[in-house]
Amino acid sequence: MSKLHMKGRILQLINDRCDAGIWDWEISEAIQREYGVSGHYWKGTIRVTLTDLYSSGIIESIEEKLDDEAYFGLDKVLFRFRMNEFGRQRMRDAELV
16 A cells, blocks of 8 residues: 655644644654655755645644754744644545545
8 A cells, every 4th residue: 555645644744733733843754754755855845845735725824933953944934834624625625534
């Protein structure tokens, strides 16, 4: 059985946290671990995917803070995301939940 595509898995991770939200760095670490990938390329790819989901209105940011260089680099903005109702409906439509 093949793994779910990364974008779908990212959505599941966000949805699993309900209204509490999940930080982008937590998503990045989970995806890299689950898919056996690592490095700046994959961190960037995951962040671009999150940007796409955010800009399409599927997820929303509920908190932001500056990175102290622990995750993506000094003064990069970290985001805590949660799923909104539109995103939950899209997940149901795509049979991701």
